[in-house]
Amino acid sequence: MKIICQKSDLLNSVSIALKAVPAKSTMPILECMIIDVKSDTIKLIANDMELGIETIVKGSVVTTGNVAINAKVFSEIIRKLPDNDVTIETDENYMATITCEKAKFTIAGKSSEEFPMLPVIEKKAPVTLSQFTLKEVIRQTVFSISDNESNKIMTGELFEINQNELRVVSLDGHRISIRKVKLKDSYDTLKVIVPGKALQEISKILSGEISDEVDIYFTDRHILFEFNDTIVLSRLIEGEYFKINQMLSGDYETKVTINKKELLSCIDRATLLIKENEKKPIIVGISDHSMELKVNTTIGSMNEDIDISKEGKDILIGFNPKFLIDALRVIDDEEIDIYLINPKAPCFIKDKNETYIYLILPVSFNAAVH
């Protein structure tokens, strides 16, 4: 095979495909990227057996063929080449020669025969939304997946489609994050669990532009994202997701309205007194016009008042400050509403239309010390 591409086009596509290359694998062929050259297209293909990516590179085809090439070395070479035409040529022994201006690299490739190509997915009617929206809902929920593989379902996110609404849910046993977005069209009801790691990789290659779209196709075992000459295919996680609707009671005893930025800065300040392995809570005391936050650790103590408006009862409740910070960071509203029931029941941060709901479990604390 022999192709000629612009360095910038090649680098862009290589960076996309690289997201599906495992850092280290017991199958060395997976550390390769396939350059697959047909008479009319140049494709880069990578696959870590959970996530697979195929992306088309702009360029001219001189002769067709394919090669498996170490993805890390290949991407570093392309990255460091001058900004000009890059020629890639392989011989019958899969030796690949990469030439750009006067620089010439030779690296040994392999036959792509052993490489697990992506399964062919029958593309039925896609769910379409903007890349911006998909990237946002991933960012706004993926932090609360669990990284503990012993409960596989918690490492994924629920994607639930109901007519013209997409609901994305993640939970880790201490908190639940829920985002709802409206779709332009209506679809059949559908529930799948998508691996969180795949979503993190996909969100890195989505453009983030409102005007760019992404088509999503579902099968029994896979979810396929198609956008900008790229397809990303992920296995689904099998099993039944948690019944979260019954955890989302509408009752509350206390409702607080507070400036988000002030609350976030205050919790951020308080956490610097908490050492990494010290599970100290932040104590939140809510009275008529103010929220008092307190932290008391081996390093020292901190307290601060924030003006609020409040409905309902006074309450004293403890939280893992990290969980509050994670949720507050991904909420764009300037003023937020927090709903509380009692010091042992979960608190809810949500907007009126419930486009977002962040449920956080409190932690117990020794009130006498505080």
Place this chain on the structure above:
Amino acid sequence: MKIICQKSDLLNSVSIALKAVPAKSTMPILECMIIDVKSDTIKLIANDMELGIETIVKGSVVTTGNVAINAKVFSEIIRKLPDNDVTIETDENYMATITCEKAKFTIAGKSSEEFPMLPVIEKKAPVTLSQFTLKEVIRQTVFSISDNESNKIMTGELFEINQNELRVVSLDGHRISIRKVKLKDSYDTLKVIVPGKALQEISKILSGEISDEVDIYFTDRHILFEFNDTIVLSRLIEGEYFKINQMLSGDYETKVTINKKELLSCIDRATLLIKENEKKPIIVGISDHSMELKVNTTIGSMNEDIDISKEGKDILIGFNPKFLIDALRVIDDEEIDIYLINPKAPCFIKDKNETYIYLILPVSFNAAVH
């Protein structure tokens, strides 16, 4: 003691003093910073026994006194406070209360009695130069100090003053870096060895402005830098520096003039084929109008030609590419001259006036393979 300072002034001074706080010490008091409040000045003091810093903070004094406070915790608290007036107050038990707007931190301080205060240095006539120049000569030489403590002298830099010239030298056994700068005034001859680590810390707090000056004072055991309400005191390394003048012969067999950026990019590309622990050289072949660079490793091979102008013999010579990269990165000239003698003798990169000289030892290589 009680003081009131602007958060930004306080943060600026804390960041300066922090450079002399050891990450971990067998003497816990050294992990503290002293806040020393006299009727007319507020000083922050830190000292790791090699390097000591005293810096004045703008602010108002309410009551005098002093306290030793954990430097890391203190700096993190100040960093995260709102941008406003900060009040710091201690009680008779050295409990420190830090207040800013509605935020209030309480942390336990200590008496500063145990703290090793900086020795008082008799300030004779200083050597004065711009902070820009000092920062530059440090950056342009400090990369070739040795980090091997077994030869203490190599971990330092020679500061040599001769009339109106300052010469700064570092070497690690494989290379020598030399920078000369002209001073406005003439001084007595002087030779000291300054710890490289101290210079790295100082260069971080120098402003880098040509119009800002720094005064340098020397004693038998110390070097003291004074600038912007800050003094930085470093112990000197005892002993005699290497006799480098006799290593700087003026003879050469080959002189190459080459575009620096092209050479640097080319070596940078070549190194990506070299794994971290693989000591593979870059082979440089110089003929009439071109320099050919070659690397051949387990990952693959690379070669590239660069146009040059040349005087003298052809030569084939091997180098540790890192040493070439380190030197080329800190040379600002667009075109550079490289002087070579034979494949076993050091090469010199230097300008006509020898304001910089970078000597690099070659490495042997198996010519048959290349």
